Amino acid sequence: MAAAVIATVLLLAAVLVTLLVVRSQQRAATEQARAVTCVSAAQRAQLVNAAAVLGSGAAVPGRPEVIRVRDGRIVALLDWRRDERTRTDFDQACALLSRSLRAAAPGGGSTSPTLTFGIGVLTALLPVALGSWLTRRTTSARDRETLRRKQVDDLHQAVLEYQQVAGAYLRQRSGNAASDRDLLDTVEERRLRVAALLGQVTATHRHWDAPRVLRGRLTTELGGDFVGQSGQISGRTAAELRAKVDALLTEIDDVATTLDAGTEPRPPSGKKQVTAGGTD
Numbered sequence: 001m002a003a004a005v006i007a008t009v010l011l012l013a014a015v016l017v018t019l020l021v022v023r024s025q026q027r028a029a030t031e032q033a034r035a036v037t038c039v040s041a042a043q044r045a046q047l048v049n050a051a052a053v054l055g056s057g058a059a060v061p062g063r064p065e066v067i068r069v070r071d072g073r074i075v076a077l078l079d080w081r082r083d084e085r086t087r088t089d090f091d092q093a094c095a096l097l098s099r100s101l102r103a104a105a106p107g108g109g110s111t112s113p114t115l116t117f118g119i120g121v122l123t124a125l126l127p128v129a130l131g132s133w134l135t136r137r138t139t140s141a142r143d144r145e146t147l148r149r150k151q152v153d154d155l156h157q158a159v160l161e162y163q164q165v166a167g168a169y170l171r172q173r174s175g176n177a178a179s180d181r182d183l184l185d186t187v188e189e190r191r192l193r194v195a196a197l198l199g200q201v202t203a204t205h206r207h208w209d210a211p212r213v214l215r216g217r218l219t220t221e222l223g224g225d226f227v228g229q230s231g232q233i234s235g236r237t238a239a240e241l242r243a244k245v246d247a248l249l250t251e252i253d254d255v256a257t258t259l260d261a262g263t264e265p266r267p268p269s270g271k272k273q274v275t276a277g278g279t280d
Contacts, residue, residue: 031091037101038094039077047077050096056089070203071196072215148259151204155197155256159249162190166222166245173227174238184225191222194252201255208264214252221248 038047044064051057057067060074068074069086081090169187172180198215205211227233227241258264 034094034098035081035090038090038097039081043097043101044077046100047093047097050100051089051093054089054092054096056086056093070199072199073192073196148262151197151201152256152260155194155201155259156253158190158194158197159253159256162187162194163246163249165190166226167242170227170233170238170242170245173233174235176232179225179227179230188224191218194218194249198252198255201259205259205264207266210251210258211255214248214255217248218252 037043041064045059048057048059048064048067051067052059057069057080060066060068063074066074066076067080069080070089075083075086080086081094165183165187169180169183172183195215195218198211198218201208201211202215222245226245233241
């Protein structure tokens with residue numbers, strides 16, 4: 001089995017080298033010029049489609065100037081490129097789009113548009129697949145544990161910060177008829193942070209339903225101005241809402257505790273579980 005995998009990887013590497021040699025003369029544009037082309041109004045939709053092919057982003061209906069990235073955030077295409085956390089995803093999607101455009105350009109060769117587009121996709125996907133395989137093979141158990149530890153600590157901290165700012169907002173609303181917009185914006189920012197971290201746990205533990213379900217509840221139950229009414233609220237209402245917030249956050253914090261203990265649900269026997277650093 002190992003020999004077959006190695007042979008396949010070597011074959012893919014050989015194909016990649018051949019494709020790179022064949023297409024090396026076509027790389028005249030600079031990286032900056034390529035990025036400008038990718039985010040232009042004419043190519044935005046295709047850039048998002050390329051990200052979808054690579055699994056690094058998704059379109060937001062009716063908003064071609066933005067993209068939903070891996071952690072669930074919606075960002076402008078230019079910010080997607082500028083953000084160090086997502087720069088690699090942007091570069092890979094832009095490279096895929098650029099190769100596809102060059103392959104389909106007039107005079108680009110005698111092959112059919114479908115074949116040339118396929119070559120572009122293959123050229124972009126091969127290094128991604130090869131890099132992913134090598135990463136899974138070389139990442140040590142200690143590296144995986146470090147990643148798990150970070151997920152646990154970040155989620156615990158995000159829950160605490162959200163709980164604190166939500167409590168402050170409820171106290172403000174019960175003592176003042178006017179809503180503090182800045183404080184509400186902070187509440188929403190902290191909520192989105194918790195949601196993003198739950199999304200990361202969901203992505204690395206796909207057989208575990210709790211993070212996905214809790215992320216959905218976080219949006220439906222506490223999204224936006226979760227107070228749900230204007231003006232000053234009674235102390236009783238504030239207390240009831242605080243209890244609602246605390247109950248949901250306790251469930252979310254339990255996800256971090258379970259992850260820390262390593263007792264999260266595992267896939268059925270014979271199926272591999274995607275984890276923080278590879279497969280279990």
